[in-house]
Amino acid sequence: xxxxxxxxxxxxxxxxxxxxxxxxxxxxxxxxxxxxxxxxxxxxxxxxxxxxxxxxxxxxxxxxxxxxxxxxxxxxxxxxxxxxxxxxxxxxxxxxxxxxxxxxxxxxxxxxxxxxxxxxxxxxxxxxxxxxxxxxxxxxxxxxxxxxxxxxxxxxxxxxxxxxxxxxxxxxxxxxxxxxxxxxxxxxxxxxxxxxxxxxxxxxxxxxxxxxxxxxxxxxxxxxxxxxx
Numbered sequence: 001x002x003x004x005x006x007x008x009x010x011x012x013x014x015x016x017x018x019x020x021x022x023x024x025x026x027x028x029x030x031x032x033x034x035x036x037x038x039x040x041x042x043x044x045x046x047x048x049x050x051x052x053x054x055x056x057x058x059x060x061x062x063x064x065x066x067x068x069x070x071x072x073x074x075x076x077x078x079x080x081x082x083x084x085x086x087x088x089x090x091x092x093x094x095x096x097x098x099x100x101x102x103x104x105x106x107x108x109x110x111x112x113x114x115x116x117x118x119x120x121x122x123x124x125x126x127x128x129x130x131x132x133x134x135x136x137x138x139x140x141x142x143x144x145x146x147x148x149x150x151x152x153x154x155x156x157x158x159x160x161x162x163x164x165x166x167x168x169x170x171x172x173x174x175x176x177x178x179x180x181x182x183x184x185x186x187x188x189x190x191x192x193x194x195x196x197x198x199x200x201x202x203x204x205x206x207x208x209x210x211x212x213x214x215x216x217x218x219x220x221x222x223x224x225x226x227x228x229x
Contacts (some may be wrong), residue, residue, distance in 0.1 A: 001033065001034075002033075002034055005020060005023055006020065006023075007020055007021060007022045007023070008020065013036070013046060014046055016045060016046055018038075018042060024037065040052055060075075068087040068088070069087060072085045072086070072087050072090070117203060117207060120204075120207050121207050121210045121211050121214075124160060124163055124164060124207060124208065124211035125210075125211040125214045125215060127163055128156065128159060128160055128163065128211050128212065128215040129214070129215045129218055131159060132156060132159075132215050132218040132219065133218055136218070139152055139155075139219060149219070152219050153212075153216050153219070156212050156215055156216055156219065157208070157209070157212040159212075160208040160209070160211050160212035160215070161205075161208050163208070163211075164204050164205070164207060164208040164211075165204075168200075168201065168204050172197065172200075175192060176192055179191065179192050
């Protein structure tokens with residue numbers, strides 16, 4: 001799109017002619033299609049309405065023996081509330097929260113997550129309810145020989161767990177493949193972390209529990225008297 005960004009090439013930026021001095025690795029983001037790093041003099045030339053005294057983001061490099069959290073706390077007390085001070089992890093968390101909660105990108109992915117969870121619950125419920133309906137005579141037999149409702153409900157929960165686990169591990173393998181394609185094609189740092197896997201697995205267990213709870217109503221139709229009708 002921008003043609004070769006080789007050092008020495010003369011380009012035009014907002015009706016200003018500049019020469020590319022070199023390149024650097026930044027990674028892919030959502031803000032813009034291209035990012036440039038310029039000197040203070042070139043910055044003022046490109047943005048004449050801006051003042052060099054108006055600083056948006058400043059980088060403070062600490063000595064190796066200085067604790068970042070302690071230094072950040074000291075700067076907050078010194079500078080007051082009109083300037084925000086972040087450590088590197090705090091800045092990353094702030095940026096992540098911004099993109100996931102305040103932008104259309106985050107809302108899109110969040111809505112997709114909620115919809116996929118609801119659809120997953122309904123799919124597992126349909127499978128589970130069908131299995132329970134087909135096996136009502138077996139459940140009625142268990143009731144007739146003395147098994148209580150708690151045992152039957154536990155059986156339904158076990159069935160739900162088997163269904164979601166049978167789908168979780170193949171989906172996990174597919175997710176690793178999808179993440180690899182995303183990294184290769186978009187250069188986005190998409191990684192399947194242990195925390196993310198644990199969160200999805202927990203959501204899967206909740207999905208199984210919700211589906212099992214919805215399916216337990218079918219057990220009320222398992223009447224031992226029907227076996228002798």
